[in-house]
Amino acid sequence: MKVLILSFSNNQVNEDSFIPNKIGLTFSCVEECEKALKSLGKEVEHICINRKNIKKCLACGKRGWGICLNEHICIQKDDFNEIYKYMENFDAYVFITPVYFHEMSESAKTFFDRLKRCDAFNENSKIKGKKIVCIACAGGSGSGTEETLKAFDTLNYFLGTEMYARIPVTKANFAKQKEVIDNAMQIKEN
């Protein structure tokens, strides 16, 4: 089984960040997922979306729909189409985002805006029906993790995926939540 982790934090490439965790909580969760998946004999790949060139949706075309509606690709020439196509090769997905202002990060919103447009009405979608695990990484208070996970519920609805686990993580509960993350990596393909 092949699992793709998509992460949405800049922190590992910005070690001067004020956040007092060298690789950041998002990357710590990526590492935990990779470790757990490998120990279960699953293949895993990780793409940090922040390191890719993904522009905002232009809402181009008539009535707010571009070629994404019928051709299921985006008209913009950046890294999006390649990643969207690449997602077909995997049996399940893990999405890991920091919580910013009670929401998923900017790179997550930008990526999922375009994924929804290309895939939500794609009858030949290779993403629909596959399981997703969603992890929201917050600061001390943890406020906003539930709103972030609710946004993933909405994404799950429009993508027609199957929510396998939704996991709130903070720096304070990370040690405890590792067990929850490890259990969620037992994810099986449909």
Ligand SMILES: Cc1cc2nc3c(=O)[nH]c(=O)nc-3n(C[C@H](O)[C@H](O)[C@H](O)COP(=O)(O)O)c2cc1C
């Ligand atoms: C712009 C910004 C907004 C944030 N908003 C929230 C928030 O609403 N709730 C919260 O608990 N933490 C918030 N945080 C803290 C981050 O969620 C936390 O530091 C998290 O660990 C960031 O992920 P990272 O370690 O992968 O960078 C915010 C941080 C930043 C930089």
